[in-house]
Amino acid sequence: MRVKIAFPGERGSFTELAAIEYFGESERYVCVPEFSDVFDAVSSGVCKYGVVPIENSTAGSIHQNYDSLLESNLHITGEIMLRIGQYLIANKGVKKKNITTVYSHPAAFSQCKTFFKNNPGLTKSQVPNTALAVKKVKDEKLTDAAAIASMQAAIDFDMNVLAENIEDNRWNTTRFIILSRKPEKPAFTPVKTSVVFSMKNIPGALFKCLAVFALRDIDLIKIESRPVHGKGFKYLFYLDFAGDINDEAQKNAVKNLQEITSFFKHLGSYSCGRVAFPKCKKR
Numbered sequence: 001m002r003v004k005i006a007f008p009g010e011r012g013s014f015t016e017l018a019a020i021e022y023f024g025e026s027e028r029y030v031c032v033p034e035f036s037d038v039f040d041a042v043s044s045g046v047c048k049y050g051v052v053p054i055e056n057s058t059a060g061s062i063h064q065n066y067d068s069l070l071e072s073n074l075h076i077t078g079e080i081m082l083r084i085g086q087y088l089i090a091n092k093g094v095k096k097k098n099i100t101t102v103y104s105h106p107a108a109f110s111q112c113k114t115f116f117k118n119n120p121g122l123t124k125s126q127v128p129n130t131a132l133a134v135k136k137v138k139d140e141k142l143t144d145a146a147a148i149a150s151m152q153a154a155i156d157f158d159m160n161v162l163a164e165n166i167e168d169n170r171w172n173t174t175r176f177i178i179l180s181r182k183p184e185k186p187a188f189t190p191v192k193t194s195v196v197f198s199m200k201n202i203p204g205a206l207f208k209c210l211a212v213f214a215l216r217d218i219d220l221i222k223i224e225s226r227p228v229h230g231k232g233f234k235y236l237f238y239l240d241f242a243g244d245i246n247d248e249a250q251k252n253a254v255k256n257l258q259e260i261t262s263f264f265k266h267l268g269s270y271s272c273g274r275v276a277f278p279k280c281k282k283r
C-alpha cells in the first residue's frame with residue numbers, strides 16, 4: 001500500500017521535489033494549501049508523513065514552521081537538503097521585456113536579490129508557494145507577469161522559462177524535515193537530535209545550558225531563538241545536536257539540561273540528511 005505524504009503548495013513545488021527525493025516516486029503525494037495544513041494532515045491521520053522546509057542557506061529559517069513544531073505533537077523523523085535553482089517562468093509567447101510583475105514566495109525573492117537589482121522595473125508580488133505562482137500566471141493567462149519557481153513547475157504547467165538559475169548563490173540549498181505522529185528509530189548514522197527549551201531566570205543560564213553538551217564533547221549543530229508568544233522578551237531555544245537522545249552521553253546531557261530549564265521538548269532524533277539535486281522531467 002502506498003503511503004500518503006502531505007506537502008504545501010502545488011505540484012512542482014520545491015517541497016514536493018524534496019519529498020520525492022526522500023521517499024521515492026511511488027508514494028502518494030497530497031498537496032495542501034499552507035504549511036500549517038501539512039501539520040494538520042499528519043496530526044489528524046489523513047497522511048502518515050508531512051514534509052516542510054525549515055531553513056534555507058540564503059534566506060535563513062522558516063520561523064512559522066519552528067513555531068508549529070512547538071505547538072504540535074508531531075515528531076521529526078528525517079531530513080533532506082535540496083539544491084534550489086530558481087527560474088523565471090511565463091506563459092508561452094511572453095517575452096522577458098513584456099514582464100512588469102513577478103509572483104513568488106518571499107523566500108524565493110530573498111534568494112534572487114541580484115536579479116531584481118539588475119531589473120529594477122519589476123514589481124514583486126507575494127504568493128504562498130512558488131508553484132502556486134506559476135499556476136496563477138497560467139490560469140489567469142497573464143501576458144505581463146512571470147513567476148519564480150522550479151524547473152519542474154515550468155514542466156508541469158507547460159510554461160516557458162525566460163531565465164535560468166537566477167538565484168544569488170549557486171549552492172542555494174533548503175533543508176526540509178519529515179514529520180510523523182510517532183517517533184521512528186533512525187535508519188542509519190550519523191544521527192542528530194532536535195530539542196526546544198526555555199531557561200530559568202538565573203545568571204549565565206544560556207552558558208550553563210550549552211555547557212552540558214560541551215562537557216560531554218557533543219557537537220552543537222544549530223541554535224535558533226524564538227520569542228515566547230505573549231511573554232515579552234522571553235525566548236525559546238531550538239537546538240540541534242549530534243547523536244541520538246538515547247545514546248548515553250546525549251541522555252545524560254539532556255537530563256542535566258532539564259534540571260536547569262523551565263521547559264523542554266524533544267522534537268526528534270533522526271538520520272542526518274543528504275544533499276539532493278532535483279531531477280526534473282515530464283510526468
